[in-house]
Amino acid sequence: MEVAQLVTVLIILLLVATGVALLSRWLRMPYVAGLVLAGLAITELLPQRIGLDDSLILNLFLPILLFEAAINTDTSRLRSTIKPITLLAGPGVVIASGVITVVLKFGLGLSWIPALLVGVILANTDTVSVIAVFKEVLVPSRLSTIVEGETLFNDIFTLVLFNLVLNVSVTGSFSILGGLQQLFIAIAGSILVGLALGYLSTGSTGLLARMDDPLSSILLTVAVALGTFQIGQALGVSGGVAVVVAGLIFGTIGLVRQISASSKLTLLSFWECASFGVNSFIFLLIGIEINLITLWQTLPAVLLTFLACQVARVVSVYGLLVLVRWFDRPIPWRWQHVLFIGNIKGSLSMALALSIPTSVAGREQLIAIVFGTVLLSLVGQGLSLPWFIKRLHLSEFSQFRQQIEELQAQLMTAKAAQDELDSLLRSGVLPKAVYEEMRSAYQVRVAGAEKALREIYNRRPNDLDVSIGDRTKLDAIRRRLLLAEKGALNEAIRKQILSEEIVRSRLQKLDEQLLKLEDD
Template structure:
């Protein structure tokens, strides 16, 4: 593909992604599911057919997504949920892969190596969709941490198992002791690579006083950790996860200015969003509907198999977790089971299956169809299911807050319309004043109630998590509005540079503090 055609394709994809973002918000459907559908629809609009490239996803997209998740993960919260996460990403992935493989071999008659490869591929969970749901439907922070922590290490364990199965295929044999040794060597080696690069980059961050150089450093760490680990034949995903956790915990400390931290976190949030947008669009472009239709029975069996594997790994293992850690509520376990959505890494691994594997094309068709139906089925239904579970009940205080907000928004909108009618001459001033006064009474009552809620201490016992989250969002918008006004003043040179910079620094500190609470 020449440069001109590539740019045309990128422009089309960016416009489609923008349109999907607007439409999905309007229709209240998951963004990633909308992207997949859009990818299916625009295949004929592109000047040249493009599709997923396993090397591109594994070497570029995957490190970016993993590092973005790791740098935003609070290692203190992760440590508090380490035991259930370890059960899910260790025994959980192995158990789920094995059960799925057995069912596929039994129902579809696949060779054992092929069945094991598909089992591992379908044990990978794409947590982008689940986290997107959590942004729409509030869930307890501990549940969110478990989901994020599982996704951080799930990919690394699955990739190691995938490599071990290919090694068995190539050599013809692998003892349990050898397999366990290779598994531990790859995981420990990846951890050491991540620790080395993470500590080195954290030291450089303290000396950095420029946000753009810090961004370049983190990009180098994310991509470099993966490539270095690959050269050393250890886990690249584990290396990127460990390096990202260290950069987020040790690198972005109080010794680094708030402006640099905010710029850096905003960059990685944008990078993760862009990469995910391209990946899910490409998933839609890659799927051939005719091939999907022909392989539909096998795809449905594969979906049944991986759901059974997930069911028999999540509930028993989390039942065991109560013996060593705080119990995981049953409703949380439902979310972990229902959030078993497949994504881009599963498709990338399917494409990387060697041509020497029997029935490779059939395996790829099964995985692609499974990913597509998973995104469109579970991805669309998950927000509704999470709401039905009522993980964070709608408190009386939150109900009062939203009722006051609704009253204020509606009354102010009516006043704005009255102002417009007066200016256009449609409404007499006497009638205008009478009607506006009536709405002003509602505005004043709503503002008084909201002021009382806002004036409460954040530690007040009668404030729910949902209320606090909503108030924090409002405060964040106000701080960003202040920052935007000062930035415009600075750009026009209306005030002293030093004065504006000090005020911007103070606002950045408030924003970071608000994000940490």
């Protein structure tokens, strides 16, 4: 495609994405579903046929999406929900892949390898589609964390399994021990690569510690995201896992300890825009790539595959999460319903379908089945999920909760401004007299918010005329405090300050307190 034509196509796609954003807000429909439908409609408007490129998605778009999700992940909340996340993103993917594979093998008569490839591809859940709905419809924060964590690690596990299946298709042999060994090497090696590059860029002597220029920080994070993926792939491990690990380190250490508030805001705003732009193009291209004639011809196979995905999700969600009550807080049934209906397919599934080798028998049929299933999922489940969540009445936003959050916002903004003033004083930008005057003004706001919040939190629970959702909000704060205590104890063991016996006893008590709190 010539440069002039490429620019024309980009202009059309940007205008369409802007129009869809405005229209979806007006119609209160999911943005990603609107993009796919718009992509189906504008195919004839483009000067030349374009479509998805698996290499572009896997090497450029995927690292951007994974890194953005990782740096915005609250690791303290992730630790508190790691058990259900591990079940859904690990065994859940294996079970879902197995169910879909069996249905396609005996329902469509596919060979085992093609059926297994499609099973692994469609066991993946699209992060963007579900989180986009959660931004429009209020859900409990713990549920949101489980969904974000599951889809993040679900992507990783799907990529690793897909590569294993491709390796089996090439070599023609498979052993359970060999497969587990390859899986361990891929994941462990990827974690080491991510840790190394993450700490090199954010450690006390890393590059981020030497700069506080937001534009340079942006360039560094882009280089880390794309470079980590390429290095991981070059070393024969999963680049996706490495990017997630590096992003978690960047979000936990770099953004919290090593840059100013203004630089952090600029950096996060850039990655939000990058993620939004990448997703807009991906979902538009999904709609453009789907051929309605081919979809109609393969509709029976697509419907069977879509049904298989739902059955697989029922087995993996309801079958696995019933086990959580034995070692963690149980997941409420209404949450499990959301996890089931939120099993939306997306861009990674289509990219993996396009990357199926030409040597695989029936490759074109497999791609058509995956594309059709993704379209049904994005439109059908994407449009119904907001309505479904509202019908479940998962969260209530009362006047009491609004009062709490307004005070929290006042406290957080005032303290953030004080932190920035401290940074300006240390760097010599602000005279001490001006600093003290401005800081004292913010301190008045801090003191007022702290006093009001203290009065609210000191009331007896029976004296509070609050809903279950409001009590849950208070428990969410208590949970963060308990998790902070656990983090301090684990750090004390690592530094050999306290004996392991004392710490274990204290950790057990903290876990018991965590289990008594309401789900948030």
